[in-house]
Amino acid sequence: MNAITPIRTPAEQALIGAFGALRDTGPAGAALEGLRIDGFSRFEASGLPHRRVEEWKYTDLRAMMREAKPLAGAPDASALLAAKVAVGRLPRVGGSRIVMVDGFHAPDLADGGSLPEGVTVSGLAEAMARRPDVAALLAGQPATRGNTAFALNNAFLTDGLLIEVAPGTEVGHALDLVSITSDGAPRLVTARVVVVVGAGASAGIVETHVGPAGVDYQKNVVMQVVVRDGATFEHGRRQIEGDQALHLSTLEATVGAEAHFDSLTLTTGAAVSRSQLFVRFAGEHSDVTLRGVTMLKGRQHADTALVTDHAVPNCQSRETFKHILDGEAHGVFQGKIIVQPIAQKTDGRMMSQTIMLAEGPSMDNKPELEIFADDVACAHGCTCGELDADLMFYLKARGIPHKEAEALLVEAFAREAIEDFGGGPLAVVEELREAMLASVTEWMRART
């Protein structure tokens, strides 16, 4: 390839400028400096991804991110107070609540009593300075490292959270992690959470991402999860950002032997969002289930990009993603199952289904299989269409009004992805499932 000097977009120039300014101020978290420089140089080399970059084919970030907002600083007292009020309105799903405001940990806003026994929460920069093993956790898998959203998260990382569950601990209730962006001038929020679930432990986290409506803030969040041997981790995620927001999120999971990882994402917010999931099996006889329900209206754009890497034999993965599109929304699903040569006896199944409720939306699907081992069973399926006219007729013939019939069918459609979430020992899972189903119902009701 010839070396081509790309023309920098205003957003790219702003990001490069922001990095320079950040470096000059000598930011907090000196231990993170190596990571920042590495992330920045990767971003500088690639620029913002565009449609010629295969992984971003349907989410042309270069065109969608016209400008980069100024980096968010630590929230001041009034921002914290406003956040406290806003967070207070959110019903708690789970046990102890941990709050991040503009990407910074706000311990004063914690709620729901003290942390369960065996769970510790510490600052990332502080932990890194203290413990050399944290650097390896932060570095990311090879597939993640090459990702631009991840690189940008590294470039602007000044702190984050390290949540650890001690080996053998059974945490009865999930942690309720709220990540809120303050009202006011739009900014670029960078947040990072690392979760380590010790061997044999079981735990869960429910993430909720919220922010003000009508503000075009930008948010780039990364969660890195290590599920050690024999551990169970259940992960719920609600992306209910403000309607003008740009939301990039990356979930990276490394799953040990005989471990279980189950993740469920509900996406209804943000103008433009992309949810990336990178899952890698590091030990045998483990299973991973990834699910998602995305509901979009107006001109919203949401992309789900996942890579499941079967690097060891005898593992099972299931991916079920549902899109419900209205207005002129644009949904994207790009899933890839990789089966490495040694990963015999892999069982992988991926399903992406879409229902369009209007004539205007569009959906792009790319369910991909990359298989190098012969003794495996892998399948993917994909469907796309409107609500079944026969089913609608059946319901309406029984006197159910059109809108209710639609809602009923859409709920049933979404329920398939939601209802068997969890299955581990967590009490909170039931609560989360109900909360998510309620969101689906609410979304259908709010349709005009």
Added chain:
Amino acid sequence: MPAVQETVEQVRAIDVDQYKYGFSTEIEMELAPKGLSEDIVRYISARKNEPAWMLEWRLDAYRRWLTMREPEWARVDYPQIDFQDMYYYAAPKSNAAPQSLDEIDPAILETYKKLGIPLREQEILAGVAPEKRIAVDAVFDSVSVVTTFKEELRKSGVIFCSISEALQEHPELVRQYIGSVVPTTDNFYATLNAAVFSDGSFVYIPPDVRCPMELSTYFRINEQKTGQFERTLIIADKGSYVSYLEGCTAPMRDENQLHAAVVELIAHDDAEIKYSTVQNWFPGDAEGKGGIYNFVTKRGDCRGARSKISWTQVETGSAITWKYPSCILRGDDSQGEFYSIAVSNGAQQVDSGTKMIHLGKNTRSRIISKGISAGRSQNTYRGLVSAHRRATNAKNFTNCDSLLIGNACGAHTVPYIESKTASAVFEHEATTSKVSEDQMFYCMQRGLTQEEAIALIVNGFVKDVLQQLPMEFMVEAQKLIAISLEGSVG
């Protein structure tokens, strides 16, 4: 599992002598100077005595090609091709406009005889029932040597000849349609083809005519260091029907040879084109040395309402295959079909699939793709199904299955499904599996040998596709699959 290890070893032991079309013909050839330049483009055009507009069209393509870059997105890996180190035109010397078969070099006739391609109409008439007759256009390196049954076809108004001949006799038809489906700007190899294509077949079926016999073209690469660039243009006018078969072979050589063809199909209102390919270019030896690079652009345009284009392909040859026969479903109620079996063995690399582009209302398409990989081969299905906003009630069903034999090969599926209209219904399913031990046990317990059992299972696996092939090809294709998989069983 020991069986798997054995399988690998047996696959490794596969020798190239299985490729029975690997002989070469000693014949005096006329070659253009090596390399590619505007002069070569002019030379080819002059050799064919083409009209001025055709030369301009070629030169325009050539200039554009100079600015293009080779595509890199496919999952194939090969050393850089030196486009200056090959011949772009090679024709048997004695082929100065033969009037009858008797004037054709006997060595060429012998070649086609060895390949089992009937060129003598009398012989065919003598032996076969009339409805089984097939008209053949035989292309040897860069030129068409003979086209059979031309006269008889002409009686029903069907034009079937080489494209060079069509340029002389029906220039208005060629000018109207050439490049209208695959424009000269389309892609690197299609543009190269537009600049240097030397021959190929031309078919025109007039309105409301059902072509009285199967048409076919047999492509043979013989000369060393040549590229074959043929161009096929098939036009089915309103209400007509044609079934067209294509076969290809090449000698075994250590070097890689480039085959960059373009096929354009146009179906007007109510017309139907059935296009079948049995691609058996030399795949290279077990170490991946030699073989044909098969970089082909095939596209059909369902231009008229209720038109139908159906692609069927059996791919067993070529070192590298890069080919995506596609359908543009422009006419309302038009239909596209794609049935494919791609078998790869040794060090072959296949990146193949289709595109179904739904533009008209109530358009339907169906994709059945079966990939079988063995040895150290990589077999990728890459396909696009898209529905435009106006393509209301579009329907697609896609089924792509892969079968792996041995643990050194790879099977990949890269489908793109893009829908811009709610009433379009798209269904896609793909599976990957290994020949199940239960199935093998069941068959062998009933007295089949391991090889027979695997052949039975594999044939069952590809049955959906084989059924779409014309009868003459079905038997051939079944044999081909058996050959490609021979020795793959542990």
